[in-house]
Amino acid sequence: MELTYKNDKLQDLCENPKFNKELVKKYGAEVAVKLPKRIKELKAFNSLNDVPTSPPYRRHKLTGDRDGQFAININGQYRLIFRQKENKIIIEDLRKIKEIEIMEVSKHYE
Numbered sequence: 001m002e003l004t005y006k007n008d009k010l011q012d013l014c015e016n017p018k019f020n021k022e023l024v025k026k027y028g029a030e031v032a033v034k035l036p037k038r039i040k041e042l043k044a045f046n047s048l049n050d051v052p053t054s055p056p057y058r059r060h061k062l063t064g065d066r067d068g069q070f071a072i073n074i075n076g077q078y079r080l081i082f083r084q085k086e087n088k089i090i091i092e093d094l095r096k097i098k099e100i101e102i103m104e105v106s107k108h109y110e
Contacts, residue, residue, distance in 0.1 A: 001045050002099040004085055010102060014039045027078060027105060034074050035105065042072075042100070048084075049094035069103060080105055 005011035012019045013026070014035055023032040038057075045051050051059040051072060062069045062081070068090065071079040084091060085099035 001042055001047065001097075002085070003039065003043060003082075003102055004099070005102045006104065010104065013105070014102065030075050031078050031105070035078075035080070038072065038074055038080055039102075046098070047095045048097040048100065070100075074105065077107055078105055079108060 005014065013023050017036075020032055023035065027035070041057075042051065048059070048070070051057055053059050055073065057072045059070060059072050062071055066081070069081055069083045071081045073079055081103045082100045083103060084097050085101045091097050
């Protein structure tokens with residue numbers, strides 16, 4: 001899939017090894033190791049439908065104030081939140097979603 005990011009800072013944290021110390025400080029050592037791997041894995045999938053709904057990814061659609069967004073697990077505490085890349089038409093067929101925008105790394109239930 002093609003990935004874009006909500007902002008440059010988030011992209012640096014997810015993809016640039018120079019920001020590893022900041023990533024560790026902000027989210028901990030485990031996330032600093034797993035997050036870049038998750039990003040590479042997301043890029044390797046053909047579509048959102050290919051991202052497993054079972055652990056360790058546990059892709060799931062969010063609801064409430066996060067309606068239209070999805071999440072995957074980074075570890076037991078943190079998740080990566082993303083949405084279909086800007087598009088005026090919401091695509092329900094996940095096989096057709098090949099571009100996503102990474103919104104944030106967040107703690108579950110915060």
